[in-house]
Amino acid sequence: MxxxxxxxxxxxxxxxxxxxxxxxxxxxxxxxxxxxxxxxxxxxxxKSKDAIVSEILVSFLTDLVERYRAVVAEPESARTRLVRIVRASLEVADLHPYATEIYQNDFANLSALPSYADIADAVDASHDAWYSVVEAGVRDGEFNSGIDIFEFQRMMRECVFMSVRWHRNTLGQDIDALTEMLTTVFLNGFVPPPSGAPTPPPVRPRKRAAKQTAAAEPTQPEKAPDEVQDIRSELDSLRTEMRAIRAAMADRVDTP
Structure with missing residues (x-):
């Protein structure tokens, strides 16, 4: 070889x-x-075990920051860029298996690594990308100015990277569904829209999103009973995961 x-x-x-x-x-x-x-x-x-760890994390974080910077530079709405940051996070985590989990599990011990300065710089750059997009959204009136920018982006970022751990075995297949679910929950909330407001499309389970229909049927918007049940099951799963997030937040460390 x-x-x-x-x-x-x-x-x-x-x-x-x-x-x-x-x-x-x-x-x-x-x-x-x-x-x-x-x-x-x-x-x-x-040269050493620490050199292996350093290369795993530096490679992961370098790719992550490059993707983030490309997203931040796009002349698009803050919402679009935030969705792309979520997707980029999941895609890079999938390309670098277990790097996210290593960072989370051994955060307290990383300062001893020979490339810790590079790791710390990359982590700071990744945090800055998240913050800048959310800050731009608040400044332009897209996001809620009554919610603390730092806390919001940190909670969303940590939820994204915790999702990598929960979905490690199927992450590559789940990226579309996870991106839509995470951004829908954090940006739209988990309550029904105000009376008279248009209802956003539901998050479709992955097994249905992959199917192709023979022809569009715009005159029949009603959801089939089994599809409604799938959506409810997906929401039940989300409730369980959000409870796990709240439990983890009590003992959390900053994610990339």
Whole structure:
């Protein structure tokens, strides 16, 4: 196997082990066994375990910040850019398996890493991107000026990255549904619209969103009973997840 390919295998398997066991509890020997190398050979690819952790996180955060900056620079509404930031977060987390979980699990120990300065700078840049979009929305009258900007963007950001943990095994398939659900809840709320206001379209379950219909039927907007039940089930699941968020917030750390 080429050196570059072997490095990628080491990074992927290491990330899985770090996520499952924690950085401190994972040994170089265990990483070597996972990729079919002895410890001595592994050191030809990485100088230390900390160097592996650093590369996993720096690579993830670098991609994340690049995506965020591209979104922030777009001349679009704050709402559109915030939706794109949510989607970018999920897509990058899917491209870098377990990096989000490693950051969350070992946040208190990251300052010992050799690339901690780069990690901290990237995290600050990612937070600034979220804040700037929400601030622009408040300034332009798109978002509620009565809600604290910092707290709102932090709560939404943490919910997005906690969703990565909950949906890790199916994240690639769930990105569309998660993006729509998260932005709908945070931007539209979870209460019915005022009387007379147009009702926004429901979040469709992924299994139905993937289907193609033979022809549009605009004269029959009613929802089928099974589709209504699917939507209710999706909302019930959301209630459960939001309760988990509130519990986690008591002991939370800032996410990327």
């Amino acid at each position: 080429a050196s570059a390919g072997r490095r990628e295998v080491i990074l992927t398997e290491s990330a899985r082990l770090f996520s499952d066991r924690g950085i401190a509890a994972t040994t170089i020997r265990e990483i070597g066994e996972a990729v079919g190398l002895n410890s001595g050979t592994l050191y030809h690819y990485f």
